[in-house]
Amino acid sequence: MKKKIYTLCFMCSVRCPIAVVVEDDKIVSIEGNPHVPAMKGVCPKGAAAVGWLDDPQRVQAPMIRTGPRGSGQWKKVGWNEALDYTADRCKEIFAQYGAKSAVYCERVNLVTDLSKTFLKAIGSPNYFSHDTICKGSINTACRSLIGYTDGQITADWSNARQVILYGRNVFESVEVKAMNALLDAMGKGTKLTYIDPRVSITAAKAHNYMMIRPGTDLALNYALMHVIIKQHLYDVQYVDRWVEGLHRLSAFVDTYTPEWAEVETGIPAGEIIRLAKEASRAKPAVVFHYGYRGSHHPTEIYFRRSIMMLNALMGSIESPGGIVIKKGPKDAGLDAGIRKFSDQEFPPMEDARRFDGCGQDKFPIADAAHGVGAMFPSAVLNEDPYPIKVLFAFRFDPLYSNFDYQQSLKALQKLDLIVSCDINFGGTTSLADVILPESLFLERSDPLQMGAGLKPAVNRRIACIKPRYDTQPMWWILKQLAERLGVGEYFPYETIEDIWQYQLADMGIGIEAFEEKGFVSLSDKPIRWDRNDGIKFKTPSGKIEFTSSLLEDNGFPSFPPYEPLEVSDDRFRLMVGRCIAHTNVMTQNNPYLNELVPENRLWINAKRAAALGVNDGETVAVSSSAGEGRIRAFVTDMIHPEAVFMLHGFGHREPESRRSCGRGMADAEVQEAIMDNVGGSPALDHTLVSVSKL
Amino acid sequence: MGDYLIYTDPTKCVACHSCEVACKAKNHVPAGATLGKIVVMGPGMINGSPAMSSLFVPCFHCEDAWCMNACPVDAIRKSDENGLVYIIRDLCVGCKACILACPWHIPQWDPDAGKAMKCDMCMDRIEEGEEPACVAACPTNALQFGEPTRLSHQSREDYAFKLLKRNPRK
Structure with missing residues (x-):
């Protein structure tokens, strides 16, 4: 007898609601839970879960x-x-x-x-989660502004009219519900802007793609704020009601003009102005997405803060089509x-000092x-x-x-x-x-x-x-x-x-x-707070703190001056990212997913590759002060000349995992120990690497 | 495709390959083979902008099926009920004539069994009122399954209603 069971996936941390059909203790199919809107199918990882069940390469016993x-x-x-x-x-x-x-x-x-x-x-006081390495600085940035973590907010994709993503590769690093909600919204006219030094699937789906110079997104945002404030493109009523520190921000971004940002980011000033105006016309139904992974550069917390400030200027936080605060049982009346x-x-802890000095x-x-x-x-x-x-x-x-x-x-x-x-x-x-x-x-x-x-x-x-x-x-x-x-x-x-x-x-x-x-x-209807008077920001002031008490009370500035990024003539900024087939470093040995994406390649700009004499498909050496690795090159015009890119998760050396062992290169081999010392994320996209022909 | 079609909406397809994986898991397809295949072009730069497109290619279930005509042992049959073309596995002798005969070489080779295998559009699922595994697994509704007439009505209605909504009669 077939039986349909509703449960939660765990091929990645999203934990999508799924419907599993079972017969005679065997999995017949895995699909989305039809009781959850926008949850029709599953991503390939969900579809591949059964590949692990009978895999003789699993850990089969203690x-x-x-x-x-x-x-x-x-x-x-x-x-x-x-x-x-x-x-x-x-x-x-x-x-x-x-x-x-x-x-x-x-x-x-x-x-x-x-x-x-x-x-x-x-x-023992010593706990850390995957989240800290992935997005610790987004968490800190969000708390410094609104008192909630990034895990306590989400985007109202279905109702957004303008969506701006900074490397948030929604169509490859997926949450199925969010992906569908955005695709449906796009079918009804929502405009998508995607900013990334590399062309991803999301770039190909976007209406407006900007190939930004790697590591300079913060400069772009300061210029966007400059335009939005100087040209009064912000939601005046909302900002007056909810924002602490607009005047300080206004003075701070005074010199960060679009022309200045053009030099730093490579994005024409006119495009920056156009984006600011387009977003403003749709306000407050605008999502400047704060990101999924946030562990790229030493200034990570300030970049993530700048994204949330743009949302605040659009009046989008806790507005339909904007960024919304997740509600819990008490909000639902329980x-x-x-x-x-x-x-x-x-019992009290003998020694409360943590290994990481966190908090x-x-x-x-x-x-x-x-x-x-x-x-x-x-x-x-x-x-x-x-x-x-x-x-x-x-x-x-x-x-x-x-x-x-x-x-x-x-x-x-x-x-x-x-x-x-x-x-x-x-x-x-x-x-x-x-x-x-x-x-x-x-x-x-x-x-x-x-x-x-x-x-x-x-x-x-x-x-x-x-x-x-x-x-x-x-x-x-x-x-x-x-x-x-x-x-x-x-x-x-x-x-x-x-x-x-x-x-x-x-x-x-x-x-x-x-x-x-x-x-x-716990609730039939979406629970939204009154954006004129009912938003419960959890900061000390109860407002959105551009001037952050969390930062300043602990000796950190709210508005540190922008530091231009080093230009290297002979090295590349190593970027890393995800594809839809794999979860971090966990799934490379799954039989189906290994077949789909068995190894990573080094994306390198065609002109830079030609100068190095590197041909597509050739194995190259990638090195930094942390170490060296070898990987095959993918020569393309779809990446900024200053960057190289590889998928995270490959280069496994475990002899027991025979499918993934020795395939591709681990980004960790060359990522130097660089941190965002304020927000707490590692800076995994900041290392300059050398690439050489073998 | 017999009496059915699988239609790909390239604007919805994100090239995730769930369709292929679900097909492989359901039909126990060996590594390297794919019964239904999602063919993706791009992403690539077209006139300075990134673009991509995709098309799902299962078996077409031809009316006058080359594979069936080529099979020397009548292991490939066509369902009277719904026109779907399928292999009776026990009868297959592994000669591969079907793979050669098909203009798109759609039948696949199962080296473990020494037999050919092909997309039967998940006849067993269709009989139970379900969509084929590839379509059911698609997370973005990029794949749509149905009878050609129904899909045609659906597409025309979607298009027309969009226009009508834009220009409602006063």
Whole structure:
């Protein structure tokens, strides 16, 4: 008998709502959840999930390493042995160095509440998420202006009339719902402007594409603000009501004319003026998108702030067709939301100093909920502020995600214990001491998700089929570890049903309510606040702070002068990005996705390539002070002469992952350890690299 | 395509290849082979602007099918009910005549089984009232499945209503 099950995907962190048809414990099809508008199909990663199910190259059982790190020598063990081993090693290490010697990193997912519970229970302050490396500075930028993180806002794509994207490659780095909403809006006349040194699929779909000089988007935005303010193109009433610091911004952008920006960005002054006017005509139904990944340059936070300021000038924040603040259960009239395990009372921490100094001395305004993951390798190597001995890497691969591969590798090699939870053998997993394999999302149920949004909802992931191999869900693994470490009391559940019941205890919703659609909607209509008087900005002033108290109270300027970007005659600015077939560094070994995009290439401008004598398809060496790698060239006129580009996620060296091993090059090999020291993101697109013919 | 068509709307297609992957997963297509293939041109620079286009190419399910006529063992049949052309796998002897005969070489080779395989437009799904796997997986509605007459009506109505909305009668 066929059965349709509504659940949540986890091929990437978007977690699209899907409908899975199952028969005889086999997956028949995976499609979009038809109860969710704009969620008809799935992206290729969703379609390829089944490729992982029976893949003999998956991690099939708990493993303990028997050979040197990275040798691919493992002993298959039972769960008890793997968990006992992990806990015994931890106890030994914690006895000498304290629990703070353990750092826990993960891809934020539905068990994050339990990950944080685990750390609080064992007494370590050291957590970081994938988000910090991906977009820490966008988070900080948004909080400095409106008091919300980027995760707490979204774009009202369906109603926007002008959409401006800075490398936000919506049609390749996709959220299915957002992509469809934008495509539908474009079908009804919405205009799309795309700014990127490289021609992506999104560039090809845009009405207006600007090939900007790499790394100069901030200059473009200062000029846009200049035009918008000087020519009174902004929403005067909205800005008067909601913005703190317009006059300071106005004085600040005085010298940043379109003519000045033309020299820096390569975009003609006339085009900058035209864009400002076009956007203004559509206000407030304008989206200057704040970005998805925000880890490009050392000035990242100021660039992301400039985007949000443009939205504020358009009056678009919390306006239909603009940027909207996501609403939660309380906004929908409920007394309470999902109950969190991490809100329990925990014993005080012996030492609250974090490995990354996030929210403390080193990064006072970065978000401690995500940490500053880029600091992990240097904290380990320099034992600053104290020795780090244990890493829990759960569904996240810091080795290939951070800059400076060699530094990360040294740091991982220095650790006494690496505990990895993975589906397949990733870079960090391949170096681990013990692997605790998680079941694939199709094989496991997870804690419920509070889906904040214009229409808030609670969403559920539920197991569609039985695990194919000896794997477990993470909520089970964490409880087992906690029990062995003597802190099991903070995990008051046995089954997933217990967890759901605990989470829903204050909401008056029963779990049976999820059967019909896979989610429970908390509001029939979109919840919008009155943009004249009802917007609840969470800044100290209750306004949009161009002059930011968060920045200035911590000794950072709100308006630092623009620093022109170095021009290099012989090197290239290395840009990295995503394609639709892969999620970060995780999916390159999936049989279907590997077939679709098996390796990356180095995009290089045809004229620069000719000068170097490099032909299309030839292998070249790419180098920087961080290291060197080899990759085949893609010679094209679709990239700015000052930039080269490669897809992130390739160059795997794990012998167990035979399809992806040795294919392409890892960007981390040459990315230098450059940071945005205010916002907290690594600057992954700032390294100047040399390219040479072999 | 028998009594059916799969239509590609290139303005909606983002070249994600979900159609191909879903087809491969559903029909257990070996690595390297594709039953339904999305052919993408670009992105490339055309007159200084980036552009792209795409067309989905499944089996056309020809009225007088070359593959069927070439098969020496009558393993390829045409459904009386809906005109879809399909291979009876047990009868296929692996001679590859169908691949050679088809002007577009659409039948594919399964080296593990030593047999030809081809798009049957997911006859099993159609019988259950579902769309073919490629169309159902398309995340942007770029692929549309239906009877030629219905698609024709739909396209003309979409076009005409757009015009009429722009010039409503007073």
